[in-house]
Amino acid sequence: MTIGIFGTGMVAQALAASLLARGNAVLIGTRDPGATLSRTEPGAFGNPPFSAWLKEHPGTILGSYAEVARGAEILINATSGAGSLPALESAGASNLDGKILIDISNPLDFSQGFPPSLTVCNTDSLGEQIQRAFPALHVVKTLNTLTAPLMVNPALLPSDHVIFLNGNDAEAKARVTTLLGEWFGWKSSNVIDMGDITTARGTEMLLPLWVRLFGTFGTPMFNFNIVRG
């Protein structure tokens, strides 16, 4: 299938590489494709510039957000928190309406350094902001609570661990659960449907704990599991 990914950073690259390897067509959306391709400095975490990544993944098509939204059957938002609403506005509601958006973004605010705070939380969330701005888009928030290598390969950890789903549309959540299994090997029993998009508050607010655990462990290769009685 043809999958559109918004964003060109490490998370977008990890998802794209995994989806390409499974035989999907991948479109990657960015604000200004020419500027993205001409950038030569490394990414925020020392990763190579996007043009270098693209050379190693020749099946990928880079386009504007609008081009990608038009061409893809399903969309993934892997932009930064601050970049999410502008990216979707640039894509245009008419190109988004009726589609599923898997929203992986987190509203992290690094303006005061590390650890980041959140730009929105508690009584609202980025997931809700996106859903309110694009009412006919089927927003399914998921995968935002673990590091990219584990998103695309949960079997890297030695035992079961979970991800959460937040979204208003039951059919869209069921479809995403199936895709997460087909694409990355997520067992449906490890995908917890929390309820409507307001439950995105809880999963986005997990990030401050995640960030400090990353600091404590010195590695992002961990995830949460839920133990039940």
Added chain:
Amino acid sequence: MTIGIFGTGMVAQALAASLLARGNAVLIGTRDPGATLSRTEPGAFGNPPFSAWLKEHPGTILGSYAEVARGAEILINATSGAGSLPALESAGASNLDGKILIDISNPLDFSQGFPPSLTVCNTDSLGEQIQRAFPALHVVKTLNTLTAPLMVNPALLPSDHVIFLNGNDAEAKARVTTLLGEWFGWKSSNVIDMGDITTARGTEMLLPLWVRLFGTFGTPMFNFNIVRG
């Protein structure tokens, strides 16, 4: 040893019963002991009034916050979020200074109904507010991320699950880790020291997720585990 618990609700009762059963002396602090004893209506969650609980736990001594703070070797804050700072102010800094306070409270705001939001989060936390207000108190936040029956009996779940420690004083955190093992059977490997008291933001911000998982599962008998690579 003599343990002082601030609060008379379900969490305080569960802790007190468990500590009494293990041969400790338990002092329970409240704003107005006479008013607490004369209350006949059930608690917020349908639990019996405190006087009924007290009759079944005759070793317990009820007193004012100041009396309990003076008499106890170690203190536990099991008041509501809104009640925490007033309780400690009523106890008085001179009765608190140099002692360890195990802080179990969460800044839950039920004023808009269920699910609750938080009264403080993101760039501050209740744990930090308490530590700032009482600089000579050794605040160790822990046990605030699971239901009371699991706090005092982690073996009720079938496999390992974790709690977090947040606090500025390494010696106090080590002492609390030992006590959690002796009192309730917490393995030290399941007690994760997150760092200084600012890390309480992360554990308090876990509550919105916990509350919605409670709704999803229909039971509070679950907890988080961390799976590492």
